[in-house]
Each structure stands twice: as structure tokens, then as C-alpha cells.
Amino acid sequence: MSAARDSVYPMRERVCSKVGCAREAVSTLTYDYGDQMAALGPLGAAGDPHAHDLCAIHTDRLSVPKGWVVVRHETLRA
Template sequence: MDGRLCSKVGCAREAVATLTYDYGDQMAALGPLGPAGHPHAHDLCAQHADRLSVPSGWLVVRHEALRA
């Protein structure tokens, strides 16, 4: 583990995905764990990434890593 934990309050699981929001376009993007330190990105564990919900009318784009 590289020390990055889920951003959800009270969650101590390892982060596996990164969530970003585009408020202007009402869109949320969820993808593989991105570079650390981006102020507008939120790291999520697998459980919270799977349970992601957004406001009504928003679009969720899920980027999956290619598997060999």
C-alpha cells in the first residue's frame, strides 16, 4: 500500500480510484487511482467507488483500466 486512503470520512480502506467533478457540465468522472495531490480529486476505496451516487441529472463517466 502506498499510503493513500479513501477520502470518505471515517473510511480507512486503501484508495483504488479517483473521482473528479465538473460542476459546469454536471458530470462526475471516476477512474483508476490518479496522481496524488490534485486539489479537486477525491480518492475512493473499491466499496465507495462502487456505491458512488451523484445529484439527479448528472452524468457519471466510469473509466476502466484496460486489462491484459
């Protein structure tokens, strides 16, 4: 793609995967159904069809089925 075209079509920010939410994604959620586990961490690589990007609000509100474990990977903050 040419530089001129890049400036006309800027890269779109990643948005929350929740239906109806257009907020910027800040974390990525993945599931391991066999181990009944949900893993929540920093924004992962784009394009993974098994991952779900979440905004800050939906990250904080995350709930999983009874009996499941949530593993949260927090980044260090200064």
C-alpha cells in the same frame, strides 16, 4: 531525505477520502460542476486538491445528483 530516514518513515498508502473510511484508495473521482458530470477513473496523481480518492466499496456505491452523468474510465484487465 536520506535513505535511513525513508526506511524509518515509509511512504503512507493513499486512503479513501470518505470520512471515517481507512481503506486503501483504488480510484479517483473528480467533478465538473458546469457540465454536471462526475469522472471516475484509476488512481490519479497525488496532491490534486480537486480530486477525491475512493476505496473499492465507495467506488461501487458512487451516486451523483439527479441529472448528473457519471463517466467511468475502466482499465483493461487480463
